[in-house]
Amino acid sequence: MRRGNVELIPGKNRGHYPYSNSIFIDEGPGIVIDPASDEERLLALKKNPGIGIIINTHYHEDHFLYNHHFPEAELWVPELDAPAFESLETILDYCGILGLPDEETWRSYYLDKFNYRARKPDRKLKGGEKLQFGKTRMEVIHAPGHTPGHSGFWFPEEKVLFVADYDLTAFGPWYGDRVSSLEDTIASVEKLRKIPAEVYWVSHGEEISREQAEGRFAEYLKVITVREEKLLAFLKTPHTLDEIVDQWIIYRKEREPVYFFRFAEQAMVKKHLENLLRRGLLRTEESDGKERYLKND
Ligand SMILES: [Zn+2]
Numbered sequence: 001m002r003r004g005n006v007e008l009i010p011g012k013n014r015g016h017y018p019y020s021n022s023i024f025i026d027e028g029p030g031i032v033i034d035p036a037s038d039e040e041r042l043l044a045l046k047k048n049p050g051i052g053i054i055i056n057t058h059y060h061e062d063h064f065l066y067n068h069h070f071p072e073a074e075l076w077v078p079e080l081d082a083p084a085f086e087s088l089e090t091i092l093d094y095c096g097i098l099g100l101p102d103e104e105t106w107r108s109y110y111l112d113k114f115n116y117r118a119r120k121p122d123r124k125l126k127g128g129e130k131l132q133f134g135k136t137r138m139e140v141i142h143a144p145g146h147t148p149g150h151s152g153f154w155f156p157e158e159k160v161l162f163v164a165d166y167d168l169t170a171f172g173p174w175y176g177d178r179v180s181s182l183e184d185t186i187a188s189v190e191k192l193r194k195i196p197a198e199v200y201w202v203s204h205g206e207e208i209s210r211e212q213a214e215g216r217f218a219e220y221l222k223v224i225t226v227r228e229e230k231l232l233a234f235l236k237t238p239h240t241l242d243e244i245v246d247q248w249i250i251y252r253k254e255r256e257p258v259y260f261f262r263f264a265e266q267a268m269v270k271k272h273l274e275n276l277l278r279r280g281l282l283r284t285e286e287s288d289g290k291e292r293y294l295k296n297d
Helices: 040-048 079-088 087-093 103-113 182-193 211-232 240-243 260-280
Strands: 007-011 024-025 030-033 051-055 074-078 122-126 131-133 136-142 151-155 160-165 201-202 282-287 290-297
Touching: 024 260, 030 040, 040 051, 074 079, 079 087, 087 103, 182 211, 182 260, 201 211, 211 260, 240 260, 240 290, 260 282
Parallel strands: 030 051, 051 074, 074 122, 160 201
Antiparallel strands: 007 024, 024 030, 131 136, 136 151, 151 160, 282 290
16 A cells, blocks of 8 residues: 555555554655564564664554664654653553553563663654655654554645554554553544544554545444443443443453453453542442442442
8 A cells, every 4th residue: 555655555454453554655765664564574674774763653562663773763652651662660650550460461562572672762743734745755653542642644745544442343442551541542543533644653553544544433432431431331230340340341352361451451441440430420338348349420
């Protein structure tokens, strides 16, 4: 898929985890956004025409998988996510992993499976910045929530919007890190939806046309409402956090590896509980030393 000098490089495994799609900007020494798609293809681009800059949309492992192949290229990342690229401690902290019993498992997962290499970014990108590479213009669209710095990229000449990890899949948005925000996710998806693109490129999955996009954006946001409705229905009777997590409201069923998915299920359910408490739709009560959540009438 190519428009002007901007190309979508499909990720292996149809662009699904542990891979994601990359964007290649074919201008001089090229630019790659999220080098986590296809190792052979990325190494071939490194040889010819050469890669001068790599950009990450945010700090997640399925987006920096092959960053380590480009130590000589400049690294540009969103300002608010930059600390996570600079130290393993910070990325573990942002993800909510520091201090967990299986912290060491996560550490080796980042280092060995995803080639995490602490590195100081050469440039920190801010929302609204307009960049120019040769003939290609690109605007940084700060779209926080998924992570605080998560950014999409808008190519106004080509009318391509790279929405990055708001991938418009049937699973719905993901906001499971300690520093993720459910409210910011909703606002960011609404913001991206308003940009008048002809095609939408996503980190995971295939190109989406303007015609498909409206329905896909609506369904994507609807997933959040459905999760909330299921949670409120379950909390007509009081339940502990563990009991709520056992419902698998986010992932719909228990998945392997359980330590990984149960952790994410709990993190995302907690975002909903905090949101519902703030809106006065839930309350907590304590009995036999346990805290339980209950829907307000
Ligand atoms: Zn992500």
